[in-house]
Amino acid sequence: MASNVFRQMASEGGSIFRDESVLRPEFMPDELPGREREMGELAAYLQPAARGQAPPSVLLSGPPGTGKTTMARLLLKQLSEVSRHALPLYINCWETSTRFGILNELVMALGDMMPRRGIAADEVVARLKEIGRREQKSLPIVVLDEMDRLLAGHEGQVLYDLSRSSEALGLPCALIGITNDSEIALKLDARVRSSLTNHHLQFKPYTPAQLKxxxxxxxKRAFNPSALDSEVIPLCAAVGAKAGGDCRVALQLLLSAGRAAERQGARQVLVSHVKAEQASAMDTAATPAERKSADLDEMDKKIIERIKKAGASGLSSGDLYSFFKANESEQRTLRNRLARLESGGLVEGEGIDASGGRTRRWKIRKTG
Ligand SMILES: Nc1ncnc2c1ncn2[C@@H]1O[C@H](COP(=O)(O)OP(=O)(O)OP(=O)(O)O)[C@@H](O)[C@H]1O
Ligand SMILES: [Mg+2]
Incomplete structure (x- = not known):
């Protein structure tokens, strides 16, 4: 048989990876080493939901890559395995950033179809009340990830709706809010603050030992036996610890070092692979904007792209308005988006936000 380079590669298999997908961001681990205490506490708060009773609202806060999103998703999954009542609804507020959008998703999760356009938030609330009046078996557990985005966009009322859902929406719901902002309590409306911050789990940066x-x-699942030099994991863990105890950074580095070793046909991932990948990651400087870019919508990406192109000197709001040929109401939308991106730590604005803020200069934030 004539030799075929792909067949040959397939039969040899990569000597490095057994299952690369275990290191990708979308992989859902079934255990969270180093977070046993937080996991136990959150599970205890959510326990009533397994019996169909509304649990209290819970706030999870902490720096990037400390396992907040993963823990919330894992517990929702486990909860729905044991309870027919619990109806998990995960919403990332970078994607769905309005009260209307969030309540609309809730209506749809409860099995009602809603026309997406042409109705107001009040009508969605009316629809929820109607659902609440019918016999209600399912208990929605709503996770609002990156919830600070709602405050920046003046959409915070939905936090009240969900944390006081029996009064506000006429049906019981549980709310789990997630944020990077450790000071969020100060920015919340008093009525929301009292219910949301009563049960507050603060996620600390991971230590090198936890990351290891x-x-x-x-x-163990991602690599073939003995495909890793013994110093590789400690080094990736140390880099992640230095980057703010960020597990995402550590996993990403391990994955890209593995890929580099495989590309080069090496039999083991070595410290030199990790160092080379680390250097190139620094070159391309993973800004917070890039790390979270999977969570941005098209318009946000365009705005960030534009600001990035302007480089070190930045770009004024006025320049952005003319680039997007924005009319008055579109300028307002752009300003709201910039405010959200700023509070999410993705861009930074110099100058004051007066007279339409045309002269504020925007740059990409490099650290955060
Ligand atoms: N204890 C853990 N065990 C296993 N994997 C973890 C653990 N903590 C975090 N991870 C992994 O690290 C990555 C980042 O975690 P996650 O997305 O949950 O962080 P986060 O706290 O939500 O960060 P951000 O605030 O930036 O959204 C994910 O790929 C996740 O699977
Ligand atoms: Mg997250």
């Missing part, structure tokens, strides 16, 4: 434990667990 997490990476070792993943590596």
């Amino acid at each position: 434990a997490i990476l070792s667990e993943r590596a």
Whole structure:
């Protein structure tokens, strides 16, 4: 048989990875080493939901890559495995950033179809009340991830709706809010603050030892036996710890070092692979905007792209308005988006927000 380079590669298999997908961001681990205490606490708060009773609202806060989103999703999954009552609804507020959008998703999760356009938030509330009056078996557990985005966009009322859902929407719901902003309590409306911050889990940066434990667990499934030099995991863990105790950084580095080793036909991932990948990651400087870009909508991406192109000197709001040929109401939308991106730590604006803020200069934030 004539030799076929792909067949040959397939039969040899990569010597490095057993299952690369275990290191990708979308992989859902079934255990969270280093977060046993937080996991136990959140599970205890949510326990009533397994019996169909509304649990209290819970706030999860902490720096990037500390496992907040993963824990919330994992517990929702486990909860729906044991309870027919719990109806998990995960919403990322970078994607769905309005009160209307969120309540609309709730209506749809409860099985009612809603026309997406042409109706107001009040009508969605009316629809929810109607659902609440019918016999109601399911208990929605709503996760609002990156919830600070709602405050920046003046959409905070939905936090009241969901944290006081029996009064506001006429049906019981549970709310889990997630944010990077450790000071969010100060920015919340008093009525929301009292219910949301009563049960507050603060996620600390991971220590090097915790990151080592997490990476070792993943590596067992991701790599072939003896495909890793013994110093690789400690190094990736140290880099993640230095980047603010960020597990995303550590996992990403381990994955890209593995890929580099495989590309080069090496038999083991070595410290030199990690260092080379680390250097190139620094070159391309993963700004917070890039790390979270999977969560941005098209318009946000365009805005960030434009600001990035302007480089170190930045770009004024006025320049952005003319680039997008924005009329008055579109300028307002752009200003809201900039405010959200700013509070999300993705861009920074210099100058004051007076007279339409045309002269504020925008740059990409490099650290955060
Ligand atoms: N304890 C853990 N065990 C296993 N994997 C973890 C753990 N903590 C975090 N991870 C992994 O690290 C990555 C980042 O975690 P996650 O997205 O949950 O962070 P986050 O706190 O929500 O960050 P951000 O605030 O930036 O959204 C994910 O790929 C997740 O699977
Ligand atoms: Mg998250």
